[in-house]
Amino acid sequence: MPIHRQPRRRESPVHSFQPVLDRTSPSPAARQIYLSIRTAILSGQIRPSARLPSTRLATREWQMSRGVITEAYETLIAEGYAHSVHGSGTFVVSNIPQAQQKTAQSLPDHTERTISKAARKALLAGPSFGSSVQVPFATGRVVHDVRTTEVLRRIAGRHLNFGEDHYRNVQGEQSLREAIAAYLTASRSVRCDASQIFITSGTQQAIDLVARTLITPGDRVLVEDPCYPGARHAFELHGAELTGIPVDENGMQTALLQSFTGTASAVYVTPSHQYPAGAALSLSRRLELLNWAKANRSWIIEDDYDSEFRYDGRPLASLQGLDDNERVIYLGTFSKALLPSFRVGYAIVPRDLVAAFAAMRPFLDRFPPPFQQQVLADFLSEGYFSSHLRRLRESYRKSRDLLVAALQERLAGHLTFSVPSQGIHLIGRSTGSWHDDRAAAAAAAEGGVKVTPVSPMHVSAAPRDGLLLGFSALTSSEADQASALLLATLDNMAARQR
Amino acid sequence: MPIHRQPRRRESPVHSFQPVLDRTSPSPAARQIYLSIRTAILSGQIRPSARLPSTRLATREWQMSRGVITEAYETLIAEGYAHSVHGSGTFVVSNIPQAQQKTAQSLPDHTERTISKAARKALLAGPSFGSSVQVPFATGRVVHDVRTTEVLRRIAGRHLNFGEDHYRNVQGEQSLREAIAAYLTASRSVRCDASQIFITSGTQQAIDLVARTLITPGDRVLVEDPCYPGARHAFELHGAELTGIPVDENGMQTALLQSFTGTASAVYVTPSHQYPAGAALSLSRRLELLNWAKANRSWIIEDDYDSEFRYDGRPLASLQGLDDNERVIYLGTFSKALLPSFRVGYAIVPRDLVAAFAAMRPFLDRFPPPFQQQVLADFLSEGYFSSHLRRLRESYRKSRDLLVAALQERLAGHLTFSVPSQGIHLIGRSTGSWHDDRAAAAAAAEGGVKVTPVSPMHVSAAPRDGLLLGFSALTSSEADQASALLLATLDNMAARQR
Incomplete structure (x- = not known):
C-alpha cells in the first residue's frame, strides 16, 4: 500500500521560470x-x-x-x-x-528549400491572374441592375438550409446540369444532356480537369497564338508541350494544321471570340478543324467564355454542335455573364469520356458547393437568365461605346483599334508612337489604370504593340478619367522614345 | 446599277425538305x-x-x-x-x-480514344469518393441542431449581395483567414498568421495544391500505411512514388524512417487521429518526425481533418506548432465540424512558401467563392463555432455510444473494436468468423448499410479483416436497424465460409 507523503516544501527547481500570460489574447x-x-x-x-x-x-x-x-x-x-x-x-x-532542447532558433537558411517543377513554372508564368482591384479598364468587372440583384437575393433566400448535410455528386447538382443543357441547346446549338456536364469552379478548373483527364506529361497541345494565358500555362504546368498556331481575322489558321507533323493530344480554341485577338473562327475553318481532329484523333477543347455578349447579329453556334465524332469538350462559365464570385463554370464532355472525368473530378476538390448551383439552377429554369442577359448586353454595349468614344477622342494618336462586335474587351494597337506594351501597362498601372499587355500572350515572339482594355461595367466618368490618364502615360512614353 | 428582277416562281430545288419544329421545346x-x-x-x-x-x-x-x-x-x-x-x-x-456531306453517322469506334495516364490511374483507384447517400454507417454525415442552423441562416442573410462583383484574392477572404489563424492558435497551438493561409475547397483541394506545389513527378512521398485513400491517390496521380510506413497504436512508426534510404520530398501524416486506424502520434514520434524531416529536407504534410472531435481529455497540439524549422504544411477543414457542402478547408504554409503556393493556387480554380467564407468568418469571429463544437461533440459522443452499444449487443461474434476517444468512425476487426472486408462491404451495401473495407487503404498487402464504420449523426433507430442488417450480412458470410 503506497504511503501518502506530504510533499516537502522545498524550493521548486523551476522557480526562476515565469510563464507568459497575455490577458488580452483570445487564447484561453x-x-x-x-x-x-x-x-x-x-x-x-x-x-x-x-x-x-x-x-x-x-x-x-x-x-x-x-x-x-x-x-x-x-x-x-x-x-x-x-x-x-x-x-x-x-x-x-x-x-x-x-x-x-536548445533555445528557439531563427529559421534556417531556406535557399535550398524545394518546390515542384510546376511551381517554378507557375512562379515564372507571373501574375496572369492579376489583382482584383476594380479599376478601368480591368476585365471581369460586373455591376448588375437592381432587378437581377433582387431576383438573385430572393432565390438565394430559399437555399439557406444548413441543417442536414452530406457529400454530393461529383458532377454537380442535377438541377443545374439540366438547366445548362436546356440553355445551351437553345442558345449555342450544343448537343448534350445533363449526364455529360461537369460543374466546375469557373473555366480555370474546367481547363484543369480537362488537362488532367486528357493530357499526359510530354503530350503536345496545340493552342492559338496568341492564347489565353490561363489555359496555356495550365497545360504547361501539367507537362504539356505547346505549339502555337497563328491567328488571323478569321481565327486560328487551321490550314497550318496540315503542315503540323507529329501527334497532338488536344487543340485548345476560343472559336466564338478568339482571346485575346477577338476574331470568330469561320465556318470553313471550324469544319477543317473538326476534320483534322477526327483524322488525327485529337481532342478539341472549345472555350466559349463570353459568347453571350454579341452586339451585332446572332452569336455563332458552337463547334461542339457541329461535331459528329464527339471530339469536342465544351467549356463555359457564368463568371462573365453573371457573377465571377459564384465560381460556376462547366465542362461538357463526350459520352464515352464521362467515366474518366468522373474518376478524376473528385481529386480536384471532390464536388462543387451546392448553394451557388441551386441559386443558378432556379435563375435559369425560371427564365430570369435570358432577360438578365438582354439587359446586361445593352449595358455592356453602352460601355463599349463609351470606351470607343473616349479612345477616339483622346487616344487616336497612340492607339488604333476595331470596334468589337462581341465580348467585353478590345485591343488597342500602337500607332507607332510607343513601342513596349509591358512598359506601357506598368506605367498605366501606376496611374491607376489597368490595361493588359498582349505580347506576353503570344507563344512565339510578337510585336509589343497591343494593350487589352476591358469595358464591362465601365461608366462614363471612368472612361473619361481613365482615358485621360492613359493619354498622359502614352504621351510620356512617346516623348521619352523620341 | 443592278436590275431588280422579280424572282421566277419556279419550284424550289429543296422542295422535298421540311424542317423539324418541336413547338413544346424551350428552344426558339x-x-x-x-x-x-x-x-x-x-x-x-x-x-x-x-x-x-x-x-x-x-x-x-x-x-x-x-x-x-x-x-x-x-x-x-x-x-x-x-x-x-x-x-x-x-x-x-x-x-x-x-x-x-454525308448522312449523320453513328459515333466511330471509340476503343482507341486516349485519356491521360493520370485518368487511367484515377479509374483504377476506384470509388474511394463513394456515393453521397445518407445511410448508416457512412462517414461525412452532418445533422445540426436548430441553434446552429438558425445562426448560420441569419449570418448568411447578411451576405447575399449580388450587385457588384469582381475576382478576389487567390488565398481567400482576409476575414476568414484571420478568424482561422485566431482559432488555430488558441485551439491547436498552430503558429501562423492570415498571410500564410490558403482557403481551399475542402481538404482534397488542399492536398492537390500541396502536391502540385511541392511534388515533381517521380518524387518519393512517404505515407502512413494504411493511408487515407484521397491523399494517397492524389499524390500518385501527380506522379509521386509512394512508400508506406507502417502504423501501430502510437501512429506512424517513425523509427522506420531512419532505415528508409533515398530522398523523400514529403511525408503525409494524420498525427491527431491516424486515418483510418485511429491512433494519435506520440510526442516522441512527433519530435522524431520533425527532426528527420529537418535532416532530410522533407516537407511534412499534416492533415488535421477531425481533431475537433475528442471525447476524452484535450486534443493533442499540432505538429505544426512544434516545428521550429517551418517544414510543416498544416491542412484543416470545416467539412466534418460544420458542413461538407460549404467546401471550405485550408492549407497553412511556411512563410517562405507563400509565393510558390500563391503562384500555383489560381491554376486550380483562381479563388474560392466568397459567400461561404464570409458566413464562416462571422460564425467564427462572433464566437458561435466553439459553442457549436461543444454541442456537436456531445451529440457525436452519444452517436458513438449508440454504435458501440449496438455492436456489443449484436456483433460481438463477428467484430472486435476499441471505443474511439476521438473522431467520427471506428474500425471493427473480424473475430475470425469472416475473411474478406471487400466482400463484406459489398454484401452490406446490398442491404443498405454503408461500411468501408480497410484493406484497400493499405499500401502493402494487408489482412482483409477490417470494416470502417462512421457514426456521426447516427440515430438510435439507425444504429439498431443497421447493426441488425450487418449482423445478417456477416452471419451469412460466416455460414458460407464454414
Whole structure:
C-alpha cells in the first residue's frame, strides 16, 4: 500500500521560470500557460526530469488561478511532456530528444528549400491572374441592375438550409446540369444532356480537369497564338508541350494544321471570340478543324467564355454542335455573364469520356458547393437568365461605346483599334508612337489604370504593340478619367522614345 | 446599277425538305429551323449551291411565320452556311467540305480514344469518393441542431449581395483567414498568421495544391500505411512514388524512417487521429518526425481533418506548432465540424512558401467563392463555432455510444473494436468468423448499410479483416436497424465460409 507523503516544501527547481500570460489574447489562459511551459521544456529552460511547482505554489508565485494551472499541467501530461507521480508532484519527462532542447532558433537558411517543377513554372508564368482591384479598364468587372440583384437575393433566400448535410455528386447538382443543357441547346446549338456536364469552379478548373483527364506529361497541345494565358500555362504546368498556331481575322489558321507533323493530344480554341485577338473562327475553318481532329484523333477543347455578349447579329453556334465524332469538350462559365464570385463554370464532355472525368473530378476538390448551383439552377429554369442577359448586353454595349468614344477622342494618336462586335474587351494597337506594351501597362498601372499587355500572350515572339482594355461595367466618368490618364502615360512614353 | 428582277416562281430545288419544329421545346422556333436546315446541309440532304425557298414560299409550305424563317436564314448566312444574292434569293454556299456531306453517322469506334495516364490511374483507384447517400454507417454525415442552423441562416442573410462583383484574392477572404489563424492558435497551438493561409475547397483541394506545389513527378512521398485513400491517390496521380510506413497504436512508426534510404520530398501524416486506424502520434514520434524531416529536407504534410472531435481529455497540439524549422504544411477543414457542402478547408504554409503556393493556387480554380467564407468568418469571429463544437461533440459522443452499444449487443461474434476517444468512425476487426472486408462491404451495401473495407487503404498487402464504420449523426433507430442488417450480412458470410 503506497504511503501518502506530504510533499516537502522545498524550493521548486523551476522557480526562476515565469510563464507568459497575455490577458488580452483570445487564447484561453490554460492554453497559454501550457504553451509557455512547453516552449520552456523544448528550449531547455526547464530541464528533463525537473519537477514543476505544485499547483498550490504556482498559484501563488505566478498569480494565476489554480484551475488554469491544473488544466495546463493536465495538457502537458496528456501530450507526454510531463508525468504525474502520485504524492510527489508533476515532473517533466526525461526523454525529450536532445535536438529539441536548445533555445528557439531563427529559421534556417531556406535557399535550398524545394518546390515542384510546376511551381517554378507557375512562379515564372507571373501574375496572369492579376489583382482584383476594380479599376478601368480591368476585365471581369460586373455591376448588375437592381432587378437581377433582387431576383438573385430572393432565390438565394430559399437555399439557406444548413441543417442536414452530406457529400454530393461529383458532377454537380442535377438541377443545374439540366438547366445548362436546356440553355445551351437553345442558345449555342450544343448537343448534350445533363449526364455529360461537369460543374466546375469557373473555366480555370474546367481547363484543369480537362488537362488532367486528357493530357499526359510530354503530350503536345496545340493552342492559338496568341492564347489565353490561363489555359496555356495550365497545360504547361501539367507537362504539356505547346505549339502555337497563328491567328488571323478569321481565327486560328487551321490550314497550318496540315503542315503540323507529329501527334497532338488536344487543340485548345476560343472559336466564338478568339482571346485575346477577338476574331470568330469561320465556318470553313471550324469544319477543317473538326476534320483534322477526327483524322488525327485529337481532342478539341472549345472555350466559349463570353459568347453571350454579341452586339451585332446572332452569336455563332458552337463547334461542339457541329461535331459528329464527339471530339469536342465544351467549356463555359457564368463568371462573365453573371457573377465571377459564384465560381460556376462547366465542362461538357463526350459520352464515352464521362467515366474518366468522373474518376478524376473528385481529386480536384471532390464536388462543387451546392448553394451557388441551386441559386443558378432556379435563375435559369425560371427564365430570369435570358432577360438578365438582354439587359446586361445593352449595358455592356453602352460601355463599349463609351470606351470607343473616349479612345477616339483622346487616344487616336497612340492607339488604333476595331470596334468589337462581341465580348467585353478590345485591343488597342500602337500607332507607332510607343513601342513596349509591358512598359506601357506598368506605367498605366501606376496611374491607376489597368490595361493588359498582349505580347506576353503570344507563344512565339510578337510585336509589343497591343494593350487589352476591358469595358464591362465601365461608366462614363471612368472612361473619361481613365482615358485621360492613359493619354498622359502614352504621351510620356512617346516623348521619352523620341 | 443592278436590275431588280422579280424572282421566277419556279419550284424550289429543296422542295422535298421540311424542317423539324418541336413547338413544346424551350428552344426558339427560329433556332430550331436554323438547326434543322443546317443539319440538312451538312448531311447532304440539301446540296451545295442549292437555292433555299423564298421566305414567302417557305412560310406557306412549311406553315411557319415569315419572321421565324427570315431569322433562321439570317443565322445561316451569318454563320457561313448560306449567302444571299440580291434579287435572286438565298443559296447554300458551294464550299461545304465534302467530308461533312454525308448522312449523320453513328459515333466511330471509340476503343482507341486516349485519356491521360493520370485518368487511367484515377479509374483504377476506384470509388474511394463513394456515393453521397445518407445511410448508416457512412462517414461525412452532418445533422445540426436548430441553434446552429438558425445562426448560420441569419449570418448568411447578411451576405447575399449580388450587385457588384469582381475576382478576389487567390488565398481567400482576409476575414476568414484571420478568424482561422485566431482559432488555430488558441485551439491547436498552430503558429501562423492570415498571410500564410490558403482557403481551399475542402481538404482534397488542399492536398492537390500541396502536391502540385511541392511534388515533381517521380518524387518519393512517404505515407502512413494504411493511408487515407484521397491523399494517397492524389499524390500518385501527380506522379509521386509512394512508400508506406507502417502504423501501430502510437501512429506512424517513425523509427522506420531512419532505415528508409533515398530522398523523400514529403511525408503525409494524420498525427491527431491516424486515418483510418485511429491512433494519435506520440510526442516522441512527433519530435522524431520533425527532426528527420529537418535532416532530410522533407516537407511534412499534416492533415488535421477531425481533431475537433475528442471525447476524452484535450486534443493533442499540432505538429505544426512544434516545428521550429517551418517544414510543416498544416491542412484543416470545416467539412466534418460544420458542413461538407460549404467546401471550405485550408492549407497553412511556411512563410517562405507563400509565393510558390500563391503562384500555383489560381491554376486550380483562381479563388474560392466568397459567400461561404464570409458566413464562416462571422460564425467564427462572433464566437458561435466553439459553442457549436461543444454541442456537436456531445451529440457525436452519444452517436458513438449508440454504435458501440449496438455492436456489443449484436456483433460481438463477428467484430472486435476499441471505443474511439476521438473522431467520427471506428474500425471493427473480424473475430475470425469472416475473411474478406471487400466482400463484406459489398454484401452490406446490398442491404443498405454503408461500411468501408480497410484493406484497400493499405499500401502493402494487408489482412482483409477490417470494416470502417462512421457514426456521426447516427440515430438510435439507425444504429439498431443497421447493426441488425450487418449482423445478417456477416452471419451469412460466416455460414458460407464454414
